[in-house]
Amino acid sequence: SYGKKIGSRSISSFFNPYMREISETTLHTEINLRKGLDMNEFRLYLQPQMDCIRNKIEGFEALIRWNHPEKGLIAPVEFISHAESTGLILPIGEWVIRQAFTQLAKWKKSGQTSMTLSINVSPRHFLHEKLVPFLEMCLETYDIMPEQLIIEITENVAMGDYLAAQKRIIELRELGFLISIDDFGTGFSAFVYLQHFPIDEIKIDRRFIREIEENDKSLGIVKTIIDLAKLLNLRVIAEGVETIEQLNLLRSIGCKTIQGYYYARPMPSEEVEEWMGTKTTN
Ligand code: C2E
Ligand code: MG
Ligand code: MG
Ligand code: MG
Numbered sequence: 260s261y262g263k264k265i266g267s268r269s270i271s272s273f274f275n276p277y278m279r280e281i282s283e284t285t286l287h288t289e290i291n292l293r294k295g296l297d298m299n300e301f302r303l304y305l306q307p308q309m310d311c312i313r314n315k316i317e318g319f320e321a322l323i324r325w326n327h328p329e330k331g332l333i334a335p336v337e338f339i340s341h342a343e344s345t346g347l348i349l350p351i352g353e354w355v356i357r358q359a360f361t362q363l364a365k366w367k368k369s370g371q372t373s374m375t376l377s378i379n380v381s382p383r384h385f386l387h388e389k390l391v392p393f394l395e396m397c398l399e400t401y402d403i404m405p406e407q408l409i410i411e412i413t414e415n416v417a418m419g420d421y422l423a424a425q426k427r428i429i430e431l432r433e434l435g436f437l438i439s440i441d442d443f444g445t446g447f448s449a450f451v452y453l454q455h456f457p458i459d460e461i462k463i464d465r466r467f468i469r470e471i472e473e474n475d476k477s478l479g480i481v482k483t484i485i486d487l488a489k490l491l492n493l494r495v496i497a498e499g500v501e502t503i504e505q506l507n508l509l510r511s512i513g514c515k516t517i518q519g520y521y522y523a524r525p526m527p528s529e530e531v532e533e534w535m536g537t538k539t540t541n
Pocket of ligand 4: 441442
């Protein structure tokens, strides 16, 4: 509860004035985040993932933004870690899941039943006991095919509790959802989890993509990830592709699925239908 936290914070701030500033900022954000949630200020933007061989849409990734009444559109990097540390990531994550199911139900209505939607689930939410029952409830309510929802996690979920992460992945796949490892190669990269975690997809982090033209090491790493994905029968996506040169290079080394500004920036969900009209879908 707020009362308790304010109490302990004021005690520590009595001894450490620097701490007080940090705590107050955090508290400020926490209350604001809660308010933002209550006032329905969050928005889900969608960015397409393209088959670059056939020039077709395979799916979209959902990316949260906070449409603050005074500060305007706030990027997730500004608030997701606060949400994670305060626990507000739970209601925020559940909001994201509901929005995702709503979008999938909309696509179902218009006959787009092979379109996938990827969501980012934070480590704390991923390992939380409420995640599975919440997703089960959504499956019943929205009546969509679970394999259309891809759950993106980072390698760091395995850092805290390896067995719990493995168990959760298995539970979610038993429900029919797909699992993707986001920012692949930037976190706790233990190849052993590739062996023991039944995942479906890996996303090559844009830090590697950014340098593939100039940096032989980056190109080598990207090539190796693509080959590894093929060997393990995983879908592989290159993130952060901005130029035709990067796209051509990736295509030449066997990467089929591309996400990045080259095709489109993340867009408000209301604009997605119109954007899709300009492309071919699966
Ligand atoms: P991510 O999941 O790796 O998402 C990809 C990020 O790269 C997005 O930033 C996207 O806008 C950006 N991006 C895509 N293509 C390009 C490109 O060609 N060039 C450049 N420079 N950037 C590109 P965004 O939307 O700011 O999100 C940042 C991170 O915040 C995400 O990284 C994800 O870790 C987190 N995040 C976003 N939405 C959610 C959410 O709903 N829940 C949680 N837990 N985390 C989220
Ligand atoms: Mg992601
Ligand atoms: Mg990523
Ligand atoms: Mg990320």
